[in-house]
Amino acid sequence: MDQCFANETNHRLIQQLCPTYQFQINICTFQVNNVKLFNLSLEKLENMIQLRISDVNATNKMYLCTIDGTSYHEIKTEQSLQVNFQGFIDHLVTILDSCKKNELHISLVQNSSHFVLQFYEKRSLKNLIHLFLRVQEASPQVIMHHMNVTLTNLKDEVASVTSQNNFLQNELHKRDFHIQEFQSEIVGLKNKIAENENMILHRNTEEIKRLNQEIKNVETNKEFEENRLKTLVKTYEVKVDQLTRDNFAINEKLMLESKKYETLKHELDDMKKKLNAISADNNRLKNNLNISDGKEKQQRKRIDDINQQMVEYEEKMRLANKEKSNLLAELEAEKQVCSTKKRALQIATDELAKYQETIKQHELMIEKLRKGIDWRTLVLLRMNDEKQRNLLTLATVGQLGMRKN
Secondary structure (H helix, E strand, C coil): CHHHHHCCCCCCCCEEEEEEEEEEEEEEECCEEEEEEEEEEEEEECCEEEEEEEECCCCCCEEEEEECHHHHHHHHHHHCCCCCHHHHHHHHHHHHHHHHCCCCEEEEEECCCCEEEEEEECCCCCCEEEEEEEEEECCHHHHHHHHHHHHHHHHHHHHHHHHHHHHHHHHHHHHHHHHHHHHHHHHHHHHHHHHHHHHHHHHHHHHHHHHHHHHHHHHHHHHHHHHHHHHHHHHHHHHHHHHHHHHHHHHHHHHHCCCCHHHHHHHHHHHHHHHHHHHHHHHHHHHHHHHHHHHHHHHHHHHHHHHHHHHHHHHHHHHHHHHHHHHHHHHHHHHHHHHHHHHHHHHHHHHHHHHHHHHHHHHHHHHHHHHHHHHHHHHHHHHHHHHHHHHHHHHHHHHHHHHHC
């Protein structure tokens, strides 16, 4: 039955009931206790199961326990089990899970003729054995088969790690390419931002200079117009004073000179016309003052608009700086992701080197086993030759004795 699980044709039909796991097994051989690490796996093929135990440090040591319906009936009778064969398989998987959790322990006891694998629970007074199975040492052919399977699996894992390594390298190259693109875009954005800043600053400076010059010109024109109007008002006031004095003089002269009444009346009419002209000039000056005030208000409104534009330009500059900070943060995040992938690639490379070293050790062990098998075969052939020679000698001696008789 052991050979069924070591057959290439049945390899695809084998079902792994419990993944291979390392257990600490207490080895009891002739009153000597020792703890070693063993790989333990549970497989199923049709109506049979096989529990395989292999030494982690010595791959040529392997113990097998193959159970079918008939052999399970003997185990059930011997250990007073209460479940059928399928229930026994489920309980065995549960026992192995308990061993993984250190709830149960395993020991391998060697008697004079066979080995017994015990699953027990540690107690203060006496350990409680839940289940024990008889195991036997595997033949070299079975060991070679499982070592070849392990080697094939390791090669598949190495191929998978290699493909993953290539994929990670391609991803790393892509990330480097994207980082270069982002860096070039950031440089371009920095140049554009600097150009926009310089252009906005130049425009604002020129506009401010122009507005300051206009304000200075308006203030100068305003002062000039105010001085001119003040001078004109003073002139008109002097004229009015003079006309008032003249009027008084005329009135005096009217009283004194009745004859010159008509002449003075005409002069008075002329003076009234002049006063009307002066009033018209005064109204025109007032209108000019109002127009100057309106222009001043428009200039102030334009200054307020320019201040509003400056506030908007500052907000645009703040948004540009924020976008620049976001781009730098994204670049830092991409660098961290690339660093993480580089570390993962280094770890995968180290794992690949470990797998390659393990493969080399397995190949050396396989070579040693092949040499041992060749040597044993040669020894057996020599022993057979010696037996045949001895038989021929005995037969010859017997024939000679019979002839003498």
